[in-house]
Amino acid sequence: MNFYGLIKSTLIDYPNRVASVLFTKGCNLACPYCHNRELIDGTDIEPYAFEDILTHLRKRSHVLSGVVISGGEPLLYADELQPCIDEIHNMGYKVKLDTNGLLYERLIRMRHIDFIAMDIKTSIDKYHLVCPHFTDSVRQNIINSIDYIMQSGIDYEFRTTVVPEIVTMDDISRICGKIRGAKKYSLAQFRPKNTLDRSYEDVIPYGDSFFTQAKQIVEAAGIECELRVGY
Numbered sequence: 001m002n003f004y005g006l007i008k009s010t011l012i013d014y015p016n017r018v019a020s021v022l023f024t025k026g027c028n029l030a031c032p033y034c035h036n037r038e039l040i041d042g043t044d045i046e047p048y049a050f051e052d053i054l055t056h057l058r059k060r061s062h063v064l065s066g067v068v069i070s071g072g073e074p075l076l077y078a079d080e081l082q083p084c085i086d087e088i089h090n091m092g093y094k095v096k097l098d099t100n101g102l103l104y105e106r107l108i109r110m111r112h113i114d115f116i117a118m119d120i121k122t123s124i125d126k127y128h129l130v131c132p133h134f135t136d137s138v139r140q141n142i143i144n145s146i147d148y149i150m151q152s153g154i155d156y157e158f159r160t161t162v163v164p165e166i167v168t169m170d171d172i173s174r175i176c177g178k179i180r181g182a183k184k185y186s187l188a189q190f191r192p193k194n195t196l197d198r199s200y201e202d203v204i205p206y207g208d209s210f211f212t213q214a215k216q217i218v219e220a221a222g223i224e225c226e227l228r229v230g231y
């Protein structure tokens, strides 16, 4: 399998680990604020062969302890991805999967995943803003993925990029109602740069006061809240 991006070493993508990040191409959502325009399309990116990634992981095993599989949406390639994950696991690495949770049936089949980070885009009734073909079955998959992750015994976090209008304070409250008692919910400030829909480059991100209030709402629901503001 090929990957379409590699961060060789990061301290911020896998909690408490120095990790490499591997990117798959393509996505089943079309968030207008997405920064991964090139990755979604994937045509102009030189792929990395998995063998080359293994060579890197072998060389850097004294420094790295985690591998993040990110996208796009990695579960679009669940069957091809699983043997890669097995191999990374067998090398002694912890594996984190980033997902948008739409492919519930594939998510629950994955093995050797040590951490799941699921993006919750907004409250469920507003998913049509990021998902062009939003149906009842997509809705149910998102709900099932949230429930599965919370009960799986696998370490996890939920996270939301807080884009004005797509995510309001009311949406934060609704999401917290759905994930009440979750371990961790991270809120990231939107960056108006290189967006899939260029008009989002004119959107002004929420400021500190929004995030302070949002954090209070999250914590009132019994959830640890991490703010990623000012990146």
Ligand code: SF4
Binding pocket: 027, 028, 029, 030, 031, 033, 034, 035, 036, 040, 071, 072, 073, 100, 119
């Ligand atoms: S932000 Fe994430 S889920 Fe949304 S289109 Fe981009 S890669 Fe897909």
